[in-house]
Amino acid sequence: MAAVDLTAHPGHLARRLQQAHYLLWTTMVSEEITSPQFAVLNALVAEPGLDQRTVGERVGLDRSTIAEVISRLGRRGLLDKVRDPGDGRRFLLRLTEDGVRTHRRLTLRTARMNEVFLAPLSADERRVFFDLLRRVSDAAEGLRNPTAPHAAAEEDREAVPGAAPAPGGA
Amino acid sequence: MAAVDLTAHPGHLARRLQQAHYLLWTTMVSEEITSPQFAVLNALVAEPGLDQRTVGERVGLDRSTIAEVISRLGRRGLLDKVRDPGDGRRFLLRLTEDGVRTHRRLTLRTARMNEVFLAPLSADERRVFFDLLRRVSDAAEGLRNPTAPHAAAEEDREAVPGAAPAPGGA
């Protein structure tokens, strides 16, 4: 008893949504280049010469993950890494010709995939879909740094008021 | 040029949503037990004695992933695996007392986390949110098996008509 209905859990739905997207991506876009890899290519098409950390910021990946993604793209010859002459800590990233070509090719396919992915929704619903997703993500994101503009941080051990020090169980 | 706006890509938004959820989960629910692990506990509270494959089906994880999750839960002593006497291929899974207790404890926290996660949405919007997420996921899921009820499978190399054999250009 006491089991919960997972289909009413946003986390579960988020995971399912991503699985669904992964499925479509691998069948309709590419089996080689992943969606996060494409995001990196895209960021570098928009702003060539970015450093690793900033790319991660643009596409929403932490320092460790972005390092791996970039090393994979480098190994495939899609981008070049050169030390920033002005700041020896940084690497400046730039797509190779092959990288640019790959990005262009996948852009078409990605658009087609998005169309299929969103096919069940009307134009209005798609707008709402984007809006709700963004609002929820942004709000949670805003809760991370206890730089507390208004709330979000207050306690230290239970993370939420009224928590009660654990019912003690069985 | 030719860069795309990622914030209009459902795949990107799906990933961000999951990251946002992960963040809230680890801070508000548990750093030990993950959301997929909780889903498994929940499935076994609802239906004790399920086999591994069926649990995976219930929570939406493939055979390999569910095997790892279950082995982790087993190592933590939250569930027991016993060979099915009636079918030597299967393992029957059952929560230990500790597993049941853990599930109960996390259920409370999960509910609080969901509340925070969905806080930016009104009651109406939450219903729409769930509905849209489910419809998109279900539709993509339905496209996986080329048991082709109407479309979804037709070509073999380009996966979508009108693809044109790559613009080629530099």
Next chain:
DNA sequence: AAGAATTAATCAGCGCACTGACTATTTCAG
């Protein structure tokens, strides 16, 4: 200018997620 703090990147470690190949058991066809 020397020492402290900050910043960019790497590395080790854990966990989710998928595919393809393999093993063991069961079921089905003949």
Next chain:
DNA sequence: CTGAAATAGTCAGTGCGCTGATTAATTCTT
């Protein structure tokens, strides 16, 4: 009943994603 097909689970391999510790370079403080 025997061989083929199906099924449950494991294993190896790849990739995303996060944290905490470490290294190297830069900047800030005094």
